[in-house]
Amino acid sequence: MNTTENYAVKDLSLAQQGKLNIEWAESQMGALMKVKKRFEKEKPFKNLKIGIALHPTKETAVLVRTLRAGGADVAICACNPLSTQDDVAAALAQEGVKVYAWKGETSAEYYENLKKVINFQPHVTIDDGCDLISEIHQNYPHLIPTILFGNEETTTGIIRLKAMEKDGALKYPVLAINNLKTKHLFDNFYGTGQSTFDGIIRATNILIAGKTVVVCGYGPCGQGVAMRAQGLGGEVIVTEVNAFRALQAKMDGYRVMPLIEAAKEGDIFVTVTGNKNVIDLAHMKKMKDGVLLANAGHFDAEINVKELKRSAKMRKIRPFMDEYHYKGKNLYILGEARLINLAAAEGHPSVVMAQSFCGQSLAVEYGIKNKDKLKVGVNELPVEIDELIAKLQLESLGIKMDNLTKEQKKYMDSWQEGT
Template sequence: MSIPCDIANPRLAPEGVRRIEWAAREMPVLRLIRERFQREKPLRGIRMTACLHVTTETANLAITLRDGGADLRLCASNPLSTQDDVAAALVEEYGIPVFAICGEDNATYYRHIHQALEHGPQLTMDDGADVVATLHKERRDLLAGVVGGTEETTTGVIRLRAMAAAGALGYPILAVNEADTKHLFDNRYGTGQSTVDGIIRATNILLAGKVFVVAGYGWCGRGVASRARGMGAQVIVTEVDPVKALEAVMDGYRVMPMAEAAKVGDIFVTLTGDINVIDRQHLEAMKDGAILANSGHFDSEINLKALQAMSEGKRQVRPSVDEYRLQDGRKLYLLGEGRLVNLAAAEGHPAAVMDMSFANQALGAEWIAQNAQKLEKKVYEIPHEVDEEIARLKLHAMGVQIDYLTEEQQRYLSSWQEGT
């Protein structure tokens, strides 16, 4: 039977299989879930559309969902993040329809989303909420058949909560991003390592001694700041939230407005989920040779239109590095076209971190399938017991043991009579 797909090259499948299997070695929690899914088939017959980064780690999630009985279609959540050998392997070796090509243009990107929706999904799985947005804006004929979905990212959760607040959200969404075993690890350790990895792969520069500006001190920003400092960079944090700014100060970083940081920074990374965090006035103040990167979900955090308008020439000087020659003679360097630098210029998060994130996605899909009929059309957080179970499985896989409360301790914590 022919599998619906649009991929770059099916002959890349053998390489993709080898890399998917390598990632699986670092994903023991997802493996345990997959084994249970194979036995119980909790997603039997459920049509799913997943819009995720098509990487080796995502492949292991897709296989788990398939083995749980889901009728899954997968498309990319970023035009530059697809690993073409992985897409080929999923189609050719694992029988999963994939619509994703690395470097696809905007029109192809959205055509792929539409193709992934063609089987009329009952569940959606998003990384940035593009599938949800497409359903609500362009495919409302399919909306009534969708009973629930999950969302992977901070950016996507922000969009979905805005929709829910406006009464526009058409079905319940589980915010996988809000799980402690997701944002405390994926966002901090995963983004921290993979963002720095992407910058170094793209530029081969030495971070030690550089002034490294981190825009946003959420969990992703914390991770990048920590890793950059660990490699010897002088880290500056910019923030709009006074509590997060205070935390950055207490963590030992310099904190200042972007207008000031722009004058002294060598490397800039945005991780806010907002628009034009680096704007024209900041670009005008930057030093010759400054490097710009984004690790937020969309390519809107750096004002690319302003950068282009200020430039009299542009050329690619290395893979994933574009040199913009400004009209005043300065040169600024943009990494990965302003898209997610950890995926545009590197391989994304390590598999050991995505093990927990995708365990949340798999169990989240199971939970929402079981509970969708009694849920309202709003954004829900992952149940705490699911979060704890994933942490327990991860510790077990790592050979780490922890204490458990005694009956006496449990009674004490649930009582109010005892005190000083």
């Protein structure tokens, strides 16, 4: 460990490799680089302190560089104990960023690093999963008057924030980054779908073709996972508690059934719900010998590993694969049931994160310009930001599209012309 007042990282000597990885990410994130270039000129964040709890990946480092280019002072910690890329954290520390993160944090270390970012006394918070915001509200309420607003990256975080808002517990404005179309229709769908199987395959080196893959949850993330499972040759079963999503999965060509039934058939189980104890001991008792269980939801609560540990004998087989001998059979938990795409792999591809982090960057700019208009609670971002991100991404990919003619615009605005 290398630790000072301004950083706590696993190995500072990894900084050069981290720098190269960040440069590679930048080469894939053209849309965000366009935003960074403008921020360098305009300095919209001069004298602004931004506290971040995100996955410290090479893509997040590009976001950090973008915010700093705009004049911000940044402190960052992880939003998951296993998601830090240690070479990237080292590179950020060497660049002068206040970074407190390493892969394999204990729960106590995780919250200690959150505390360091909070003690930085940020004016703006950027969160993924709402741990930073929750910690501030529960243990540092005296800092809330100095916080202008926050951003929330993910579905789980938005759900928690709306629960806080409903209880009257949320005391400052938060911008819902996840609700941007350019975020949840791409990051959640294409990003989660690909990176989940990147993590599963790296953890196990298993062949997906011919396997029965049970996807628990059919929101945008679950839809992406199911699509990629099918594309890799897997037979997909979807489990759901939402009637609309269950019907959608059926119409998309998947089998749909209760999880207690799917438990008997599955070879690979992936939870993507954002809920607790989705896979419980009752389901594990029904499972075949040798099944793999992975989680692609934000927290490690979806698979009830705590109860499994009390009832089973565990041994580590591979770095991100634990074998549990339970009821005469072996169950394999991947990545400690934490986010498999970040525990065992590198998270979403850079190109899709360019859109998500354009959203984060432009939302901070929007929040600063409109800080007196934001309501305490969860705030939606204007459609113009979504449209701008889509155009920036298309430009960076070298894609052109048609525009409406004057006649077409006039027709779309009229009502008189019919059959």
